[in-house]
Amino acid sequence: MSFVRRMVSHGGAPAAPGGWVWPAFGLAAALLSAAGLIGAADLGRSRAVAAMAARAEDGSTLAIAILRGELEKQRALPVILARDPDVRSALSGGDRHALDLKFASIARETRAAVIYLLDVTGMTIAASNWDEPTSFVGNDYAFRDYYLGALLKGSAEQFALGTISRRPGLYLTSRISEGDRLLGVVVVKAEFDRVEADWRALGGQIYVADQRGVVLLSTAADWRFHVEAPLDAQTQREIRRSLQFGEAPLRTLPLAPDDGLVQSASPIRGLNVLVRREVPTTAWHLAMLMPVDPAVRIEQSRLQALAALVLLVGLLLAAFLLRRRQRAALRLRAAAEAKAELERRVAERTAELAGSNRRLLAEMAERTRAQERLLDMREELAKANRLATLGQVTAGVAHEINQPLAALRTYAENARAFVAGSDGAAAAGALGKVIGLTERIGAITETLRGFARRGSGALEPVALSEAVAGALMILDAPLRQAGIVPRVETGPPGLRVLARRVELEQVLVNLLRNAVEAIETAAPRPAAAPLLSLAIAETAESVSIAVADRGPGLDEAAVAGLFTPFRSSKPRGLGLGLVICHDIVAAFGGTLTAACRPGEGCVFTVTLHKAQAEGAP
Template identity: 65%
Template sequence: MSKTLPDESGRRAAGRRLWVALALLMVAVASVAFVIASDAGRSQAIATMRARAADAGTLGLAILRGELEKQRALPVILARDPDVRTALRGGDKHALDLKLEAIARETRAAVIYALGKDGVAIAASNWREPTSFVGNDYAFRDYFSGAVAGGMAEQFALGTVSKRPGLYITSRVDDGREPLGVIVVKVEFDQVEADWRALGGQTYVVDGRGVVLLSTIPDWQFRTQIELAPQVAAEIRQSLQFGAAPLTLLPLRRDGEIVRGAGAAAGRHVSARIPIPTTDWQLEVLMPVDAAIRNDQVRLQTLVALLLMPGAALGALVLWRRQVNLARRSAEAQVKAELERRVAERTVALAGANDRLVEEMAERARAQERLSDAREELAKANRLATLGQVTAGVAHEINQPLAAMRTYAENARAFLGRADAAGADGALAKVVGLTERIGTITDTLRGFARRGSGPHAPVDLGEAIDGALMIIDAALRQAGVAPKLPSLAEPVRVLARPVELEQVLVNLMRNAIEAMAAGRDGRAPRLAIEVAIRAEDVDIAIVDNGPGLDEGALAALFAPFRTTKPRGLGLGLVISHDIVTSFGGTLSATSRPGEGSTFTIRLKRAT
């Protein structure tokens, strides 16, 4: 009896020890399984949130690029607008205010304004507001100097007047080879930041120096990702690009693949960074990961617990796992579909804007072609009008040979009557010579009536001046003008077309004759043709002592339909200017009121 009791007690103790060992083993297995599940849940949550951050970054980039590309086309188009150029030349600036106001309202640009060559704003879309930019000097801004130097520029800065940040997109306005000023479009990104907030997480954009430009957290704007060198920070503050921003560090600390934040972004996050094409900016999205880690860890630990349960609960565990996975995949599919839909909408909008821009450029090309055709017709009409004015002079030139021909013909008849064949032959030879003279006169008149074509060729300047003087001879004699002609030691040839060069000379000399006749004050009219030969160019100057032109008339001299003549159309000088330009030369004018005017044609010298 005493032996049986110790054996029973030992078996019970062994059993208890086995249960304790089994319990300890189960606790150890469960602990290890929970630790593994915790790590797996953390890794899986980080990977999932990183994918969501990348998707959000892709959509955020599409939203930002859509706004940037839409606004970048605006200053390029406005730089070619005639109203902008007119205002920068000193025209109606208030009309430009109204136009820029309407354009800014339609394009959702924050403000559009035009700067003169000195950097002072002459017109702005916010001209009605107390913070109007009109009259402010922006020559110190990098976007102004960059556009003047390179044609286009961009700068993100804090407004000195509005105190609102935005991207300034600029394009230079040119008048030939000379810049007239700069057109500026300021873009503010309030709507873009609002769209980013709808994506979840925190989204912000930094420039090449690490300064935050845009952010869904307003307090982060103009803070930095890295500590700036004192010299760099001083240069930024001196340029007033970000006003008086302290340029302090963001409340973020990177710990491997985790970003720890404080304040509005407290907790742990995963990030996705995407470079923004055509800029030195980068877009970064922070997705909070604490809740996702907790959820995935709890989910995986629950799964481990269920797997340790008896097989009876295994079916329910598998079904629950399947439901969880299906729910997660459905949510991910919905998020992906929404991202693809928004990207497609933005792509369609950009394609439509691009098509409209291409159509506008084609319409401008067609308008330019129609303008060129109209100028061609006006040039022909001008030559025909000039032809009518010189008909009387040409008729006088023909009448003299005709009278001489009659005399020689009668002489030939008399010689034939006396059987003097030699005398008759001499008289008839002179008749033939006179008919050639008449042919030369009519050929000149016919050539003057049609527009020259073909390539430029060397033209004898002396012959062109003689031809023009013959056409305008009657007008010169009627006005009592004896032109002073250049003394050319040897033939001088220029690159032109002879008939069109004669047309220009006729227009300029006729204008000088009419000006001296209209402003006669007792002085004898004086008209001179001066030729200056240079290494590669030849200058032909038409000088008169007429009443001259004031500054206003001189500035509008080559503008269409501007004239000082009572019956003039204002096209002669425009056509002459176009002809000389087509030769690769220039036509310019100087004048001294009360003393006369000088028109100078500069042409390439033919070697």
């Protein structure tokens, strides 16, 4: 309706006379739309049900053809075997094991579940499953109806649950006689797993029930040996006596009629079309259920969309015609009011101009005062910026010196222990390392001072192996305390990069120290690969230094903030180490990148320009 009302308005003109027209039009449009959509939904349901019923008719015809094909193939088998001379020979005392082997070969070729031979007492004397744990040989089946039926009628069929195999199937029997003398009964058991598998390809649910309504075959395994309607007590006792279906509870199928359809509770809840047909040459009937809910939703959506499109076009056309009718009245009314509106606006505009002049003078005075305050604030901001920069440099100095100080203390303690043990040579070596570390602290301090001035000194060729050795010397004690033996690949001898050695060592120390701390927080891992490694790769123009750890790793959000000042993933970290390293490498004309995976560790890669070898042109 908002769209329709916008069509009525014309610039700033007032609404047309007769304000009831558009509400009435909207109400009529709503009622018409509701009726159209409801009608489309009913028609869609009817068409979907009819289509699924036709599909169920076709599917049931094909399902019966599949079942009859299997039945007719298996029915011929006992009749043929009853005339086989090897079968008659086995009943007369001949080689029964040879018959076992023959039955097994025939069963494989005909896809019969089991073929076996009963003597006049109902005892199994040969079977195709003679070598299986569930072999029928030696079992008495005189109680089975298919045996008694063969004795009385010459042949019989019975669908039952195997007493040994516990698998359902159709037992087909044929009597073997010589004149008036009974020799035995040959039995072929047919199972219908392949038939049920072929049925599933047809869609929906299919089951076959006998004349008592007991489900024998079904695409839903849970429906087997259910009943279409409750059985009387006498029928249930007869089924239990014959052990036809074992201990199956014979529950009622989870189906209920619902307005000409069938409501299913399992395996899929919903409405279904039910088609029931007799299976020729048997006392069985086949039922096929096709779900209609998805088809109904699709058909209803399609028809409702079509109805909505037709209604939309019709309503837009009606609204356009109604709008044209009102436009003439709108123009007349708008012309009368436009003159009065113009005079009112002229008076208002004059008053607004006078007020604007007064506000402009006041704003000019306020702008002068704001300009003075802005100058004062700029000066304060400059002071705050200088203080923040000073604090960042001070924090960076403390962070960078902390690592060699830790090594310095370790070597000093070692020297004291060597002196106490009268080991002068070792003490002198430790003190030499202390002196080297104090010189390194001075170099780091001077480097950070230069860094605070945004770089100083020219780049020069630096031997990469020496820079790596210097960094490992600073971290020697932390590595030993953590029990980490890094795998270091220094690259080919004489490999040099364009850098400043102290700052390059500073970067490597930071990356290696971070890796050690990450490994110490990670859960223990098998030693299939080194916990910490430093690898060097070179190209024609650049050299890459990769520091990899098997720590806990970082997620994408943490990696994105690695090079942001004062953001750290460590509880007591300042968040300056990687920032300083990144700026140092950038000053060298290189790059520092990070790649992390949660639970697998991180790899930090420094890429620098390769320095020309000495003596190269």
